[in-house]
Amino acid sequence: MSDFNPRKNFEETRKQIGYVNRKEATQADYDRVGFMSGLEVHQQLLTKRKLFCRCPAGIFQKADQYDAEIVRHMRPTLSELGEYDGTALMEFKTRKEIIYRLMNKNACTYEADDTPPFPIDREALEKAIEVSLASKLSIVGEVHITRKQYLDGSIPTGFQRTAIIGIEGSIQLKNKKVRLIQLSLEEDACREVSDIGHTRIYRTDRLGMPLIETVTYPEFVNPDEVKEGCDYIRFLNRSTGNVRTGIGAGREDVNVSCKGGTRVEIKGVAHSKWIPELTHVEVFRQWALLAIRDKLLQRIQPDNWNLEFIDLNPDQFNFYYDPVKNAVKRGEKLYAVNLPGFKGILSHFTQPGKPFYDEITNRLKVIACIEKPNMATSEDLEDTIGTNVFEKIGMMFKAVENDAQMIFWAPEADVETALDVIAERAKMAFCGVPQETRKSLEGGTTIFERVLPGADRMYPDTDSAPIPLEADYIESLRKNVPDEVAERYVQLRNWDVPEDCFNYLLTYNYFPLIAKTAAELELNPKYIATFFGHQLKHFHGQYKKIPFEITRMYDLFYFLKNSGIDFAIARKMLNVMFEHPKMDFESILTVLDFKKRDQKEIEDHIPFVAQKFVAKRPKINGNDKKNSIMGQLRIMSEGNVNLSTLAQIIKN
Numbered sequence: 001m002s003d004f005n006p007r008k009n010f011e012e013t014r015k016q017i018g019y020v021n022r023k024e025a026t027q028a029d030y031d032r033v034g035f036m037s038g039l040e041v042h043q044q045l046l047t048k049r050k051l052f053c054r055c056p057a058g059i060f061q062k063a064d065q066y067d068a069e070i071v072r073h074m075r076p077t078l079s080e081l082g083e084y085d086g087t088a089l090m091e092f093k094t095r096k097e098i099i100y101r102l103m104n105k106n107a108c109t110y111e112a113d114d115t116p117p118f119p120i121d122r123e124a125l126e127k128a129i130e131v132s133l134a135s136k137l138s139i140v141g142e143v144h145i146t147r148k149q150y151l152d153g154s155i156p157t158g159f160q161r162t163a164i165i166g167i168e169g170s171i172q173l174k175n176k177k178v179r180l181i182q183l184s185l186e187e188d189a190c191r192e193v194s195d196i197g198h199t200r201i202y203r204t205d206r207l208g209m210p211l212i213e214t215v216t217y218p219e220f221v222n223p224d225e226v227k228e229g230c231d232y233i234r235f236l237n238r239s240t241g242n243v244r245t246g247i248g249a250g251r252e253d254v255n256v257s258c259k260g261g262t263r264v265e266i267k268g269v270a271h272s273k274w275i276p277e278l279t280h281v282e283v284f285r286q287w288a289l290l291a292i293r294d295k296l297l298q299r300i301q302p303d304n305w306n307l308e309f310i311d312l313n314p315d316q317f318n319f320y321y322d323p324v325k326n327a328v329k330r331g332e333k334l335y336a337v338n339l340p341g342f343k344g345i346l347s348h349f350t351q352p353g354k355p356f357y358d359e360i361t362n363r364l365k366v367i368a369c370i371e372k373p374n375m376a377t378s379e380d381l382e383d384t385i386g387t388n389v390f391e392k393i394g395m396m397f398k399a400v401e402n403d404a405q406m407i408f409w410a411p412e413a414d415v416e417t418a419l420d421v422i423a424e425r426a427k428m429a430f431c432g433v434p435q436e437t438r439k440s441l442e443g444g445t446t447i448f449e450r451v452l453p454g455a456d457r458m459y460p461d462t463d464s465a466p467i468p469l470e471a472d473y474i475e476s477l478r479k480n481v482p483d484e485v486a487e488r489y490v491q492l493r494n495w496d497v498p499e500d501c502f503n504y505l506l507t508y509n510y511f512p513l514i515a516k517t518a519a520e521l522e523l524n525p526k527y528i529a530t531f532f533g534h535q536l537k538h539f540h541g542q543y544k545k546i547p548f549e550i551t552r553m554y555d556l557f558y559f560l561k562n563s564g565i566d567f568a569i570a571r572k573m574l575n576v577m578f579e580h581p582k583m584d585f586e587s588i589l590t591v592l593d594f595k596k597r598d599q600k601e602i603e604d605h606i607p608f609v610a611q612k613f614v615a616k617r618p619k620i621n622g623n624d625k626k627n628s629i630m631g632q633l634r635i636m637s638e639g640n641v642n643l644s645t646l647a648q649i650i651k652n
Helices: 006-016 027-033 086-093 122-134 223-239 272-299 322-329 357-366 387-397 412-428 471-478 485-494 499-507 511-520 525-543 552-562 567-579 585-591 599-603 606-616 622-637 643-651
Strands: 036-044 068-072 097-102 145-149 159-172 177-187 191-196 199-203 210-216 250-257 264-269 308-311 333-339 349-351 375-377 404-410 436-440 446-451 458-460
Touching (some): 006 272, 006 349, 122 159, 122 210, 122 223, 210 223, 223 250, 223 272, 223 485, 250 272, 264 272, 272 436, 272 446, 308 387, 322 333, 322 404, 333 387, 357 375, 357 404, 357 412, 357 446, 485 499, 485 511, 499 525, 511 525, 511 552, 525 552, 525 567, 552 567, 552 585
Parallel strands (some): 264 436
Antiparallel strands (some): 068 097, 145 159, 159 177, 191 199, 250 264, 375 404, 436 446
C-alpha cells in the first residue's frame, strides 16, 4: 500500500484516457470520444407582471431584505402512472428545511402557494409567440399548462408551471443548421441565498417571472459549436426586444454525452463563454468514468460487491487533520469504509484537478448534507490523514491488495444517508456514467447537483384551462418578428465591419439602430457599426452601464451632421455623455472647449506651427515633422476638418 502513489496514478490515468487540453483539442479528439451536445437556453421576458399572478416583474431584493419568511418541507408525489421521480426521491432524502424570504412589493399569496394561478399573462404569451416565430417554430394550436416537479425547494409549490408554445424550428449557424425541439413559456424559480447543512434559503423576487426556454436537438459536435449555438439563440431572443438582459436574466443548461455514455445536464451556466471549457471537460469526465467501469468489471462481479464500514474510535488514532479534529469536538461520528477492488480508482483522473473520489465527496454534501471537507481517502492527491492511519484501517478490515479505504465524519443523524450515498455512487461506477445534473464552476469543471429528472415529473395542471391560438391571431403577431440573426451576420460582413464588433452589437441588439442611423442620415454603415462596436463598447465596459437612452446615439450623429461638424469629435462627446447623460450636445461642445473654425483658418496655422517645430528640432525627418504638426493642430481641427484631410494638407 505504501508504494502506491495517488498523484502518479492520477497523471497516468489522465494519459490513459487520452485527455487533451481544449486549446490543443481537434475535431478528431471529439470524434474519438463521440462528443454530442444540446442546449436549453432560458431567457426572462420583458413584461410588466409575473406569469400567473399580478405582481410586478423585475423588482428585486437583496439577500437580507424581506418582510416575511415561510418554511416548507418538500415531499414527493406519485406520477400519473403511480411512480416516483428519482430526483424527487433524492431531494426527500436530504431532509431539507426550505426557508423563503418574501417582500410585499414583489410577492403575493400565489408565490406562497396559498392561491390558485391567475390566467396566464397575455403580454408574456404574445412575446413568447413572437420569439417562437423568429425561431421558425410551428406554433401550437392550443396552449396547455403542465406541472414539472421541482423538490429542491426552488419553487414553493414543488412544481413549475410550463407550457409549450412552438415546436420543430431551426437556427442557421456559420457552417450548419441546428434543429430546435421546442420553445416553452414557464415561470422562473427563486434565487438561492444559502445552502448549508439541512437548511436552504431562497428569496422570491425572481419567482414567477415569465421565462422562455429554447431547446435544441443534440446536434453540436464540438464545444465551439455549442457556444456558437447558444450565442445565436441569445442574439435571436434579444433581436425581438422582448427579453430582459443583465446578470441572471439569461442562463443555459447544457446537455453533454460521449460514445457509450449517457446524457448529463450542466445546469445554470451563467455565461456562454464558459460553455466550451465546460463541455470539453465534461465529455472527457464521462470518457474517464467509462474507463473506470471497464477496470472495475475486469476485477469484480458487481452483483457480488458490497462495501464494508466500521465506527471508528478517534482516541485510537492520532489525527492531526483539523477538519477531523473539529468534527470530533462537535461530537460527530467518524466512520471508515472499505471499498473492495477500488485501489487506483479513487485517485483515477476524472476532471482537471479532480479524481474519482471528488464524485463521492460532492454527493455527501448534496444528499447527506455534510459540509465539505467531509471525507478523506487512502488515495488523496494531497496527504491529509496520513498513510499510517489508512494502513491501520486496512488491517482492521483485513483488506487485500486491490482494496481502497476512506474515512468520513458526520452528525449521527446523517451517517445512514452518508453510507447509502457512498455505496450507491460506488455501485454506479460499475455502470459507467450516471444520469445526473451537475453545477458549473467558472474554471470549467462541474460538481454533482442532483439526479437527472425523468419524464415522470411532468403532468397536466388542472388549475389552468387550455388556451386556443387562432391562426389570425398568430399572423397578427408575425409582423413584429425581426429579420434573422444569420442575415444580420451577413450584412455586417458586407459592410466590412470588424468581426470583433459582432458579439457586442448582437448581444445588445444595436443592429436595427445602426442600420437606421446609416440609412436615414446617409452615413457609412461600417463607420457607425465600428463606432458602436469599439467606442461605445469601451465606455460601456468602463462605466459598467449606459446611463442614457441608446437612441441618443442616433441623435448624436444627427446633430453632428446637421451642424456641419466632423465626426472625429464624436468619441470625446460620447465620453462626456457617459459622465453627464442629461447634458445637451451644445453644452457638451462647450465643455470640450470646441470652437467652430473653417478649414482656411486651420491651414493658416500650419506655417507658424512648422516654423516653431523646426526651430526646436532642425534635424528631425519629414515624417516626424508632419506627425508633430498634426498633433499640435489636432485639438483645433477635431470637429472642424477631417483629420485625414488635414494630414494630406500638412503633407503637401
